[in-house]
Amino acid sequence: xxxxxxxxxxxxxxxxxxxxxxxxxxxxxxxxxxxxxxxxxxxxxxxxxxxxxxxxxxxxxxxxxxxxxxxxxxxxxxxxxxxxxxxxxxxxxxxxxxxxxxxxxxxxxxxxxxxxxxxxxxxxxxxxxxxxxxxxxxxxxxxxxxxxxxxxxxxxxxxxxxxxxxxxxxxxxxxxxxxxxxxxxxxxxxxxxxxxxxxxxxxxxxxxxxxxxxxxxxxxxxxxxxxxxxxxxxxxxxxxxxxxxxxxxxxxxxxxxxxxxxxx
Amino acid sequence: xxxxxxxxxxxxxxxxxxxxxxxxxxxxxxxxxxxxxxxxxxxxxxxxxxxxxxxxxxxxxxxxxxxxxxxxxxxxxxxxxxxxxxxxxxxxxxxxxxxxxxxxxxxxxxxxxxxxxxxxxxxxxxxxxxxxxxxxxxxxxxxxxxxxxxxxxxxxxxxxxxxxxxxxxxxxxxxxxxxxxxxxxxxxxxxxxxxxxxxxxxxxxxxxxxxxxxxxxxxxxxxxxxxxxxxxxxxxxxxxxxxxxxxxxxxxxxxxxxxxxxx
Numbered sequence: 001x002x003x004x005x006x007x008x009x010x011x012x013x014x015x016x017x018x019x020x021x022x023x024x025x026x027x028x029x030x031x032x033x034x035x036x037x038x039x040x041x042x043x044x045x046x047x048x049x050x051x052x053x054x055x056x057x058x059x060x061x062x063x064x065x066x067x068x069x070x071x072x073x074x075x076x077x078x079x080x081x082x083x084x085x086x087x088x089x090x091x092x093x094x095x096x097x098x099x100x101x102x103x104x105x106x107x108x109x110x111x112x113x114x115x116x117x118x119x120x121x122x123x124x125x126x127x128x129x130x131x132x133x134x135x136x137x138x139x140x141x142x143x144x145x146x147x148x149x150x151x152x153x154x155x156x157x158x159x160x161x162x163x164x165x166x167x168x169x170x171x172x173x174x175x176x177x178x179x180x181x182x183x184x185x186x187x188x189x190x191x192x193x194x195x196x197x198x199x200x201x202x203x204x205x206x207x208x209x210x211x212x213x214x215x216x217x218x219x220x221x222x223x224x225x226x227x228x229x230x231x232x233x234x235x236x237x238x239x240x241x242x243x244x245x246x247x248x249x250x251x252x253x254x255x256x257x258x259x260x261x262x263x264x
Numbered sequence: 265x266x267x268x269x270x271x272x273x274x275x276x277x278x279x280x281x282x283x284x285x286x287x288x289x290x291x292x293x294x295x296x297x298x299x300x301x302x303x304x305x306x307x308x309x310x311x312x313x314x315x316x317x318x319x320x321x322x323x324x325x326x327x328x329x330x331x332x333x334x335x336x337x338x339x340x341x342x343x344x345x346x347x348x349x350x351x352x353x354x355x356x357x358x359x360x361x362x363x364x365x366x367x368x369x370x371x372x373x374x375x376x377x378x379x380x381x382x383x384x385x386x387x388x389x390x391x392x393x394x395x396x397x398x399x400x401x402x403x404x405x406x407x408x409x410x411x412x413x414x415x416x417x418x419x420x421x422x423x424x425x426x427x428x429x430x431x432x433x434x435x436x437x438x439x440x441x442x443x444x445x446x447x448x449x450x451x452x453x454x455x456x457x458x459x460x461x462x463x464x465x466x467x468x469x470x471x472x473x474x475x476x477x478x479x480x481x482x483x484x485x486x487x488x489x490x491x492x493x494x495x496x497x498x499x500x501x502x503x504x505x506x507x508x509x510x511x512x513x514x515x516x517x518x519x520x521x522x523x524x525x526x527x
Contacts, residue, residue, distance in 0.1 A: 024437055027440045030441060030443070030444055031443070033444060041447055044451060045457060048457050048462065049313055051461075052313070052315075056307075056313070057311060181293035184293065185293055188298070191300060199307050200306050200310060204303070
């Protein structure tokens with residue numbers, strides 16, 4: 001009953017945002033070109049790194065390409081679901097319209113996290129899947145059901161971690177009002193997910209696996225694909241993802257206690 | 265007459281500076297979000313990738329620190345502000361005023377850079393604490409030249425974005441065109457890798473585009489690496505003049521198309 005209601009609401013969310021976004025058809029085209037250029041740019045950067053060496057921190061160029069693929073998919077997920085909604089959270093809190101969200105007979109975190117969808121990000125997901133499938137061919141990856149299941153599990157975890165990070169930062173808006181730049185900080189850190197974590201120095205590696213767990217977001221799924229990842233890493237990732245989800249939920253509930261509307 | 269416009273300008277700067285000071289925390293965060301060059305430096309030196317491009321660890325770390333600085337003082341966001349103002353109808357009163365609306369945005373940017381300076385300096389000091397071997401003091405002449413070329417880089421980017429912002433008169437979402445421009449700026453400007461490391465087939469044409477003059481050129485001067493200073497400055501000026509003319513054209517035909525939005 002309850003799940004049915006949420007699914008129905010979610011369907012209407014998608015329906016309305018699709019119709020809004022499709023009004024700007026040229027934008028869709030521009031975003032397609034932007035995502036392709038962005039991918040070319042990061043492959044270009046990678047090729048500079050590999051121009052005089054075959055291996056960086058144990059990763060060959062073809063293997064590092066897998067990370068690019070996964071990064072592109074996850075970036076697409078961020079741009080499709082997380083980004084447009086979290087932009088709204090900031091606006092809701094600033095203008096006091098969060099009141100209306102809280103009054104609705106539906107979970108506020110659900111409403112605020114899934115209200116919008118930006119179809120242009122889907123282009124990036126398709127592009128990333130494309131790159132990833134090409135990587136299968138490049139790296140001669142023999143495919144088994146178990147590795148596919150592990151890949152899907154780790155990707156779900158990555159998406160959960162990403163969501164929690166974005167949501168945590170946006171929640172702080174309740175205290176700081178303008179957190180737009182904090183999301184910029186997160187974005188620039190996440191940018192480093194394009195590269196294998198082993199290529200950083202030890203101190204940065206520790207930073208990227210504890211403070212902002214980028215290691216779990218892109219590197220571990222790529223290792224799973226290559227069959228390089230031991231089971232404990234996958235279990236750890238599941239654990240980290242669940243922890244992050246719980247924290248983001250708790251934090252939202254906690255923050256709402258401090259919400260004191262805006263304007264009159 | 266001249267005194268009056270000078271008075272207008274200085275008042276504009278003062279109010280914008282006061283306005284920016286109110287958002288110190290925001291600007292500090294923005295400064296932190298510019299740390300990408302340091303991460304890139306880490307990849308370069310940690311894997312010894314710079315040996316092949318003949319730049320020593322110390323010179324490369326100076327390059328990336330300079331790139332960080334140049335980026336801090338050439339960040340432009342005029343298209344986003346203008347788009348918001350256009351959609352909310354704030355542009356209409358600006359256009360009536362006897363002051364070009366973009367002078368207001370220009371003042372905003374300069375005020376923001378002044379506010380940002382202490383934070384950028386703080387990050388640089390932190391960098392030196394972790395990398396004491398890369399400390400260097402550029403000569404006064406070098407500092408002056410690099411300040412000028414950083415300012416020119418800022419002007420190029422400001423004019424480029426202003427041209428895109430003027431498209432707001434035709435489309436409601438000019439900022440998505442800006443995203444398109446941001447990609448080559450990110451990868452070709454030298455923020456992530458010095459242009460010296462680019463493959464030959466890119467180096468042959470890249471110096472004819474505005475991109476290497478945005479970060480690589482000023483950063484190379486400041487860090488004391490070798491570059492053709494006079495040619496670079498001339499190219500920067502050329503782009504500034506070109507973009508200024510285009511902006512004027514677009515703005516003029518745009519204001520004719522202007523239909524006020526909002527109240």
